[in-house]
Each structure stands twice: as structure tokens, then as C-alpha cells.
Amino acid sequence: MTRTANLSITFSNEQAMILDAARDFCRDKSDNTAVRNLLSSDSGFNPDIWNNMIALGWTGLALPEHVGGFQMGVGTTVPLVESMGKYMLCTPFISATIAAQAILRGGSETQQAEWLPAMAKGCIGTLALLDNEDWGAVTTSCTLRQTNNGLMLKGKKLLVNDATVADFFLVLADFNSTPVLVRVEAHQLSEGAISSKTLIDETKRAANVDFSEVIVTEDAILPNSTNTLADVRLIGALLIAAEATGCAAAALDTVVDYLTTRKQFGRLIGSYQSLKHPTVDILIQMDSARSFIYHAATLINDGALDKDTEIACRMAKAQAAEALSFAGDRAVQFHGGMGFTYDCNAMLYIRRAQWTQHQYGDPQHHRKMLAPLLLD
Amino acid sequence: MTNSAYNKTDKSADTAELADFRREVKDWIKHNTPADPGFLLPQTFMEVGSEQVLEFLREWQHKVWSAGYLGMAWPKQYGGGGMPRKLQQIVDSEMKKARVPICFNVIGLGWAGPLILDTGTDYEKETYLKGILTGEDIWCQGFSEPNHGSDLGSIQTRAERDGNEYIINGSKIWTTMGNFAKYMILLARTDTNAERRYNGLSFFLSPMNADGITTSPIQKLTGDYGFTETFFTDARIPAQCLMGEEGQGWRIAMRTLQYERGAEAGAAGGVSILSTVMNDLLRIAQDVKRDGQPLMQDPVTRDNLVKFLIEEQALYLAEPRMKIPALCADYPNSLALSSKLRGTEFFRRMRQYSLSLQGASSALYVGDEDAVEGGFWQRAYMNNFSTTIGGGTSQIQANIIGEHVLGLPKD
Numbered sequence: 125m126t127r128t129a130n131l132s133i134t135f136s137n138e139q140a141m142i143l144d145a146a147r148d149f150c151r152d153k154s155d156n157t158a159v160r161n162l163l164s165s166d167s168g169f170n171p172d173i174w175n176n177m178i179a180l181g182w183t184g185l186a187l188p189e190h191v192g193g194f195q196m197g198v199g200t201t202v203p204l205v206e207s208m209g210k211y212m213l214c215t216p217f218i219s220a221t222i223a224a225q226a227i228l229r230g231g232s233e234t235q236q237a238e239w240l241p242a243m244a245k246g247c248i249g250t251l252a253l254l255d256n257e258d259w260g261a262v263t264t265s266c267t268l269r270q271t272n273n274g275l276m277l278k279g280k281k282l283l284v285n286d287a288t289v290a291d292f293f294l295v296l297a298d299f300n301s302t303p304v305l306v307r308v309e310a311h312q313l314s315e316g317a318i319s320s321k322t323l324i325d326e327t328k329r330a331a332n333v334d335f336s337e338v339i340v341t342e343d344a345i346l347p348n349s350t351n352t353l354a355d356v357r358l359i360g361a362l363l364i365a366a367e368a369t370g371c372a373a374a375a376l377d378t379v380v381d382y383l384t385t386r387k388q389f390g391r392l393i394g395s396y397q398s399l400k401h402p403t404v405d406i407l408i409q410m411d412s413a414r415s416f417i418y419h420a421a422t423l424i425n426d427g428a429l430d431k432d433t434e435i436a437c438r439m440a441k442a443q444a445a446e447a448l449s450f451a452g453d454r455a456v457q458f459h460g461g462m463g464f465t466y467d468c469n470a471m472l473y474i475r476r477a478q479w480t481q482h483q484y485g486d487p488q489h490h491r492k493m494l495a496p497l498l499l500d
Numbered sequence: 501m502t503n504s505a506y507n508k509t510d511k512s513a514d515t516a517e518l519a520d521f522r523r524e525v526k527d528w529i530k531h532n533t534p535a536d537p538g539f540l541l542p543q544t545f546m547e548v549g550s551e552q553v554l555e556f557l558r559e560w561q562h563k564v565w566s567a568g569y570l571g572m573a574w575p576k577q578y579g580g581g582g583m584p585r586k587l588q589q590i591v592d593s594e595m596k597k598a599r600v601p602i603c604f605n606v607i608g609l610g611w612a613g614p615l616i617l618d619t620g621t622d623y624e625k626e627t628y629l630k631g632i633l634t635g636e637d638i639w640c641q642g643f644s645e646p647n648h649g650s651d652l653g654s655i656q657t658r659a660e661r662d663g664n665e666y667i668i669n670g671s672k673i674w675t676t677m678g679n680f681a682k683y684m685i686l687l688a689r690t691d692t693n694a695e696r697r698y699n700g701l702s703f704f705l706s707p708m709n710a711d712g713i714t715t716s717p718i719q720k721l722t723g724d725y726g727f728t729e730t731f732f733t734d735a736r737i738p739a740q741c742l743m744g745e746e747g748q749g750w751r752i753a754m755r756t757l758q759y760e761r762g763a764e765a766g767a768a769g770g771v772s773i774l775s776t777v778m779n780d781l782l783r784i785a786q787d788v789k790r791d792g793q794p795l796m797q798d799p800v801t802r803d804n805l806v807k808f809l810i811e812e813q814a815l816y817l818a819e820p821r822m823k824i825p826a827l828c829a830d831y832p833n834s835l836a837l838s839s840k841l842r843g844t845e846f847f848r849r850m851r852q853y854s855l856s857l858q859g860a861s862s863a864l865y866v867g868d869e870d871a872v873e874g875g876f877w878q879r880a881y882m883n884n885f886s887t888t889i890g891g892g893t894s895q896i897q898a899n900i901i902g903e904h905v906l907g908l909p910k911d
Contacts, residue, residue: 133820140826394908412814491806
């Protein structure tokens with residue numbers, strides 16, 4: 125069966141203005157000192173900046189008007205997230221956006237009317253998906269069972285992003301042999317349920333969360349969980365790809381800056397082709413990633429993701445993760461002895477690259493999922 | 501298992517009128533595509549190695565032109581159709597899809613023709629344009645010289661004014677169809693004392709039949725011919741062959757090279773090196789066995805193929821993205837300047853991989869009856885080096901991108 129691929133990338137003037145504003149905002153708020161000051165903080169982000177972003181309406185950008193949003197679609201968050209990646213500006217924005225999309229796509233009208241207005245105003249949700257290291261798992265050992273006390277969760281989720289600051293969780297659980305997303309409020313968790321993890325990327329925050337014994341009512345379950353799960357995993361992959369693309373561009377700028385100022389053997393080291401050519405490769409890899417994220421942003425809308433959109437999101441994640449891994453790796457190497465130190469920003473990129481690899485599936489996972497879509 | 505992947509198409513943009521035209525073109529192609537001549541047709545215009553191939557292609561180009569499907573956007577008075585460019589694009593894309601033979605007079609159609617149309621005198625338009633379209637007048641290009649490769653600024657071939665003539669001395673290399681061409685676009689040095697070496701160059705529309713011009717065929721790594729080395733020994737050409745003025749050669753040459761995309765579009769037909777895509781590669785992989793299993797079920801092969809498909813998709817997506825300045829703000833010329841490097845290197849690796857897909861059959865070559873698709877992929881892989889070497893090697897491209905896009909220092 126031959127098929128026709130959609131190869132469009134569109135970007136409106138309005139989106140260009142958003143991109144400009146986002147880039148300026150992130151540059152102003154998140155210089156190198158600001159990024160480094162947050163590395164050892166508990167929450168990993170500056171609440172003033174997060175409140176600024178809410179005030180600018182960013183958390184409502186992708187939400188419908190009737191819940192207080194701007195109805196611009198989740199594609200519009202791609203330029204925001206790319207800019208955040210470029211300046212390594214971390215907030216719960218990505219987690220909250222993915223959670224809001226899950227409710228928008230999988231929630232009942234009542235759930236949407238009840239939960240989304242708060243999310244437009246900055247209420248933080250996050251997804252709790254992983255039982256173990258496997259992003260590709262299709263079943264979960266976390267269960268939701270009827271007990272004498274009501275519906276009770278049992279199980280622990282790994283590496284839940286922004287868990288310590290989340291207002292609520294959307295937990296992937298098995299309910300009557302069907303995977304569902306069920307909403308758990310942060311205050312429902314028992315003492316000590318959240319245990320923060322030490323991450324390779326010190327700009328990010330994640331924790332293991334034990335949901336055992338939490339009692340929920342049936343109206344906490346997203347009714348359209350099955351399709352929504354597949355779609356939000358792809359949206360997650362796209363947003364991580366956007367952030368990684370921005371970060372790869374930052375790594376490239378850092379390399380170029382060093383190559384045009386550092387001298388060895390009497391020459392600027394950027395004049396050596398052994399450094400120049402791989403730096404061009406970083407540019408080309410980053411450029412490809414950027415084409416994919418804006419292609420996916422063009423295709424995606426509020427409806428169920430179609431095949432072209434799935435292909436675009438998976439290619440975006442596969443390409444962006446590879447691009448950032450290469451950029452971070454070469455950034456360390458090309459800084460020589462300096463690159464081996466904590467003071468050199470290359471360490472930020474190589475650590476982010478490792479964190480990025482497996483978020484919402486690594487490149488190999490996405491290529492494996494692409495194979496039947498493209499080859500059979 | 502069915503073949504799949506991606507079929508690129510621009511049909512979505514067709515109006516009803518254009519859709520009718522497209523149908524008409526398809527119909528014409530169906531009824532006029534020549535029968536298999538019994539020899540492997542060239543994948544590019546750089547492989548016209550024999551009179552037999554030449555005459556076959558000349559006849560085909562003449563047929564396409566007679567039908568009104570070549571030079572559609574060129575003015576009527578010079579043999580063109582005087583119609584919108586969009587129509588030619590439709591013809592080109594349908595011909596590529598149908599894998600008809602190429603319109604082989606590429607230097608004429610893609611470089612000399614557009615240049616003369618843009619900047620030529622009335623005399624030049626009258627004299628040269630129609631013969632380019634009909635295929636009667638084959639054109640070749642004389643820019644590169646032995647030992648200078650990508651560095652056109654170092655051109656040594658001399659052109660000295662002598663009355664109503666120029667006397668040409670020197671040699672050119674990689675002259676495509678040099679042994680068949682009637683005219684050459686020639687870059688030669690008229691001033692050896694110019695302050696900047698580029699300013700001493702002039703541009704000629706030179707006849708190839710002048711006394712003192714000889715060609716010597718070059719055999720390529722594929723074993724085929726298609727290029728010559730061209731020698732000028734006190735060759736006298738009329739002074740009116742000079743295009744523009746003396747010293748403008750570099751500027752005119754650079755303008756000509758910008759038509760390179762046009763060369764692809766003007767090539768109209770078929771199995772061009774740049775139009776064979778992943779779909780073609782997947783087609784050959786369908787029936788191949790490896791380790792007792794269908795190759796397409798092998799997970800490593802599948803992963804490799806998807807990697808290539810991702811890379812191919814990125815090449816396609818670069819085109820719409822480079823038209824959106826907001827998405828190219830940090831390195832504005834990046835996609836345009838890296839286009840050749842990305843494209844040609846992708847195809848080189850993809851074709852190299854295509855051979856490994858064939859298993860033991862990859863050892864067969866053009867001329868063997870059992871070679872997969874007549875040895876098309878074996879030859880395509882080797883021929884692809886003409887694109888990663890010609891027009892500035894990939895390594896030179898990387899220097900250009902590094903220096904002009906990223907601002908890295910020269911070495």
C-alpha cells in the first residue's frame with residue numbers, strides 16, 4: 125500500500141510573535157547564573173518565573189476558550205518549549221501541559237469543566253506512568269481494585285516528573301484488565317510516599333511515588349483512557365523533542381563560541397577541520413530535529429492523532445534525542461580539559477542529553493514503532 | 501508484505517485545471533514512453549557514453565519538446581511554450597514518477613538556456629535557445645580545470661583578444677558530453693594582472709568545433725564514459741562569443757551555478773540520481789532473503805531502513821522550513837547552504853546500503869543478466885560520488901557551512 129505523506133510546515137505570524145516573546149523571556153529569566161543557582165535547589169525552578177509564565181497565559185495556550193484558554197492547540201507550545209530548552213529554563217510547564225492534554229483528550233465533559241480551568245491558571249498535574257525502566261511497556265502492575273473502602277490503588281510509579289510540586293497525578297493503573305489514567309490529588313498521598321531521585325540532569329526533578337492505599341472514586345478515572353494514553357505519550361515525546369532541539373542549539377552555540385575564541389598551537393581551534401566538520405554535523409542534526417518538531421506541531425490538533433502525526437512525533441523524538449546526544453558529547457570533547465570540569469556548561473548539555481534519551485521512549489523505541497508504519 | 505513508505509506528491513496544490521493537465525500529461529507519457537532499448541539507460545546526463553545512447557536520448561528529448569512538454573515556460577519565439585512555470589513542474593514530476601528517460605541536454609536546459617534567457621542579447625537568444633530545446637545543439641560546461649577542482653578562482657585557461665577573435669589556451673576537465681557538444685559555457689582568464697584573481701575571468705559561449713579544441717574521454721570508476729578532458733591549443737573563437745564584458749566571468753559563472761536546481765527541473769525525465777528515493781530501495785528489499793527469513797523481517801535491517809527514512813524525511817522537510825524565517829532565526833542560511841551536503845551524502849550512504857540489502861547478488865554488476873535491476877544500484881552508488889565530489893566536495897561544503905553559517909575561522 126502506498127501512501128501520501130503530509131510534508132507541511134506552517135507557522136503563522138501569531139506563532140512567530142509567540143516564539144519571539146518566548147525566546148526573549150527565557151533569555152532574560154534564565155541566564156547561566158540562574159540555571160546554575162537552581163541546580164541544588166529542592167524544586168528545581170523559580171516560582172516567580174513560573175508565576176510570570178502563568179500570567180502570560182502560557183499554561184492556557186493549548187486549552188479551549190470555555191475553560192479559560194486561548195484555544196491555540198498544543199502545537200503552539202512547541203516554540204515555547206524549544207525556547208525553554210535553549211536557555212535550560214526549567215519549570216513544571218512540560219509536565220503540566222502533558223497532563224492537561226490528557227484531560228482534554230481523555231476526560232469527560234464534567235472532568236474537563238472541573239479540572240481544566242484551574243490548569244489554565246497554573247494548577248500542576250503530572251503523569252505517573254512507569255512501573256520500571258521500560259517506557260515501551262503496554263501493561264502496568266499498578267492496580268485499581270474495588271475494596272470495601274472503595275476503589276483502591278496499589279503500586280509504585282518510577283521517575284514521576286515534578287512529583288514534589290505537583291497538585292495532582294494522572295496514574296496509569298490496571299482497572300478490570302484495562303489500562304486507565306486515574307487522578308490522584310497530592311494531598312491523598314500518605315506521608316513519605318514521594319521519594320525524590322538523584323538525576324543525572326540536575327536541572328530536572330523526578331521522584332518515585334507510592335500510590336498504594338490511595339482511595340479514589342470512579343469519577344477520577346478518565347473514561348477515554350486507552351486512546352488518550354497513546355496520544356499523550358506521543359505529545360510527551362514531541363515536547364521532550366522540542367526541548368532537546370533547543371538544548372542542542374544551545375550546545376552548538378557554546379561549541380561555536382569556544383571554537384572562535386580558544387587558541388592552541390597559535391591558531392583558533394575552530395580553524396581545524398577535525399573540529400569544524402563535526403560542529404557542522406551538530407548544526408545539521410539540530411536543523412533536522414527542528415524541522416521535525418515544527419512539522420509535528422503543524423499536524424497536531426485537538427483530535428485523535430492520525431498516522432502522519434504519529435510518524436512526525438516519533439521522528440521528532442528520535443532525531444532530537446540523537447542530535448542532543450551528539451551535540452552534548454562533542455561539546456564536552458571539544459572543550460578539552462575545560463570540558464572535563466563542572467564549571468564548563470558542556471556538562472549541562474551532556475547530562476540533559478542522557479535525561480532526554482529515554483523520556484517518552486528512546487530513539488530505538490520510536491524507530492521500532494515507526495517500522496510497521498513505514499515498511500509494512 | 502506490501503511496499504509502503506512515502507510517496508511524495510504535490511497534487512494537493514492542483515486546481516481542477518491543473519489536475520486536468522496532469523491527467524493529460526500522464527496519458528501522453530503512457531502512450532509515448534519508448535520501449536526498453538536493450539541497454540541500461542543513463543541515470544544522469546553525466547553517463548552519456550556512446551553514440552547509441554546519445555541518439556536514443558536525442559530522439560526522446562525531441563519528442564518531449566515536440567509535444568510541448570519541454571521549455572514550457574520559455575518564450576514562444578525561441579521555441580518555448582510561453583506558459584506558466586507550474587505546468588513544467590507538473591510535467592517534470594510526472595515524468596520522474598513514470599521513470600521515463602532523461603532529457604539529457606542538461607547544461608543547455610538548466611544553465612546556458614536560463615542564463616541566456618536572463619541576460620543574453622537578442623542575437624544570443626536567437627542563435628542558441630531553440631537548439632537547446634530540440635536537442636540538436638548539445639551544450640557542455642568548461643569551468644573545472646585539472647588540479648583545481650572546486651577552486652574556480654584559480655582558473656588558468658587563457659583567452660587573449662586578437663582582433664575579432666579570442667585565442668584560447670589551456671585545458672578543462674569533467675566536461676560532460678564534451679565529445680558530443682556543439683557549444684561550451686567556458687570560463688577563461690582574460691587578465692592575468694587583475695588585482696583580485698576573480699576579476700580576471702571572462703565568460704564565453706564557445707563553439708566546440710573550432711580548430712585547436714580537442715577532447716579526450718575519461719573513463720569513470722563505473723567503467724562508463726560520459727566526461728572528457730578538453731584541450732585548447734591556440735583555438736580561435738569569434739570575439740562575439742564573449743558574454744557580457746571582459747572581467748565579468750566570475751559573476752556570470754556564479755549566477756549560472758544558481759540555476760543548479762533548474763538543471764534538475766529542466767532534466768524533466770526519469771531515473772535521475774536525485775529522484776530515486778527510499779521507495780525504490782524498499783522495492784528491491786521486498787523479495788530478498790537473509791538467514792532463511794525475508795529480509796524485511798530482520799529487526800536490524802528494519803531499524804537501518806527507518807533511520808534512512810527519517811533522514812530522507814528531514815531532507816524533504818527542510819524545504820518548507822527554510823521558507824519560514826522565524827524558524828531559521830539563529831542560523832538563517834543554514835538549510836540553504838547545507839542542502840547539497842545533506843542531500844548528496846544521504847544518497848551516497850543510502851545507495852551503499854542498498855547493495856548490502858541484495859545479499860550475494862550485490863556482487864553482480866551491469867551487464868550480468870542476474871544483476872538486480874540490471875545493476876542500477878551498483879552503478880548508482882559509484883556514480884553518486886559525482887555529487888559528493890563535483891560542485892565542491894562534501895569536505896569543502898563542510899568548510900563553507902562552518903565558515904559562512906557558524907562563523908568559524910578559515911584554516
